[in-house]
Amino acid sequence: MKFKKQLFGFMDMLRFKKLVPNRRKALANGPATPLPQTYRTNQLAARLHPGYMQVELAAIRPLTATMGEFTFKRLDSDAFPFFRSGQYVSLQAKIGESLVSRPYSIVSTPRDALENKLVLGIENAGFFSSYLNTQAKVGDRFVMSEPSGEFHYEDLRDKQRIACIAGGSGITPFLSMAGSMLDGTEAYEMTLFYGARDLAHIPYKAELDAMAAKGLKVVYVLSDQEAPGYEHGFITAALLETHIDIKDVTFFLCGPQAMYAFLLKELAPYGLPVKAIHKDATCCPDLPMDAPRTFTLTVHMRDQVYTVPALENETLLTAMERAGLNAPNKCRAGGCGFCHSKWLAGPFHIAQDRDGRREADKKFGFIHPCVTYPQGDMEIDVPLAY
Ligand code: FES
Known part of the structure; x- marks a missing residue:
């Protein structure tokens, strides 16, 4: 193999030879102050992604006979990290000998988080959620994960008009999404369909009415009760069509698995692309079995x-x-x-x-x-x- 000798190559060698002495000289002439232990970028990253936070229960408010609202604040008094409306946090506590945790959708808005306030609406169902609804007290301390989840609006992917369909306690992420639309954080146009058994099982009714007065479109659908001003039955494609153009919206669904199965069947004839329907994930339950091994x-x-x-x-x-x-x-x-x-x-x-x-x-x-x-x-x- 032949190498071509070049003047520039020779100069590179000279520069390389001087590299170490030059570096030593620069270090000797540098300031004596030690390098910082942390950098602003790292500090910002730690604030945006704290991993886990120590939180305290600041307020409890009953919503219905089976659901309560829980407001948390951080023990270090810092703001909660920014999140996207629709995301969840995982709450953890030691109950007896067990270390239990559950994910809960955030009800409050990202703007509320800046005031060290994060609100969860929790239905009295399952071990940990029942514990929170029946035994937790103001002042109790918990470990909370940073907000996570893909169930949120993405303007590059989603249509400008969105149809949010909630069943029962599945209303929680949509309160945050509606709040973000009304305070200008998000630019989508949202119609909310809320399926409930009857008027006694509509948590956050007063808050939703207040949001409706500011421009949120809310359609209540009661399965077990007929009442003036409320749709009666189930959230069918025919009902949706009377309020929205099904092919011109992105759907966000949050509720029980049975509601997802029903709605997916209703929407199937429209041939919507997969990205047009987002479902909030639900926890994997214990399987019903008489005598599990x-x-x-x-x-x-x-x-x-x-x-x-x-x-x-x-x-x-x-x-x-x-x-x-x-x-x-x-x-x-x-x-x-x-x-x-x-x-x-x-x-x-x-x-x-x-x-x-x-x-x-x-x-x-x-x-x-x-x-x-x-x-x-x-x-x-x-x-x-x-
Ligand atoms: S906790 Fe999310 S995949 Fe297991």
Whole structure:
């Protein structure tokens, strides 16, 4: 191989030779003050993404017989990080020997967060939510994750007109989305369809009426009661068509699984693209079983090994939490990947339509314990939450 000698190449060598002495000279002439421990960019990143926050319950307000509103403030008095309306936080507490957590959609707006105020509306259903509704007191402390989730408006993807359909306590993310539209944070035009059993089961009715007076379009649909000014029955495509142009909106759905199945069937004839319908994820529940078998779950966490009982009708995450293990989680629906853990041994099955793993995760044996049910004794390696 031949190399062409060049004058410039020779000069490069000279420069290279002087590199170290020049650097030493620059260091010797530099200021004696030590470099900062942190940089503004890092400080800003830490404020926007605090990971987990210590919070205190600042107020409780009953909404209906089965639902309460909970207002939190940060213990360090800092503002809550900015979020997109529609996102959720995961709330965690130690109850007895169990370390339990649940994701809840945020009711308040990103602007409220700047005032160190974050509001959740929680239905009295399930272990942790029932605990909050019946036993939590003002002043109680919890751990809260930073806001997360893909259930929010995205102007590059979504139409300018959006139709939000809520069932029961599924109204919560839409209160934040409506608030953001009315305070100018978001520029979409929102129509809200709210399905409830009867007038006694409409949480946030006064707030929604106040928002309607400011320009939010609200259509109440009561399934079990007829009342003037309210639609009666279910939220069908025919009903939607009387209020919106179905092909000219992006849908956001939040409610029970049965509502999703019903609406997807109603909307199927319109041939809407997948991106036109967003569904808020719901937690993976315990499976109804008369006599579930109990298996042994061996959990490796850092340098510790734990052995915990795992029922076949509950997720691996629930089994770990019941044993007080601090396993990472956020959505509890297979979507966020935050609980991503290494499968080591044992049979399992993943809840239908909940396998949000990437192909590489499947190939290299990773699972999401929040949607994985044991089918025998199992062994997994789980990162520590914090
Ligand atoms: S907690 Fe989100 S995927 Fe498991």
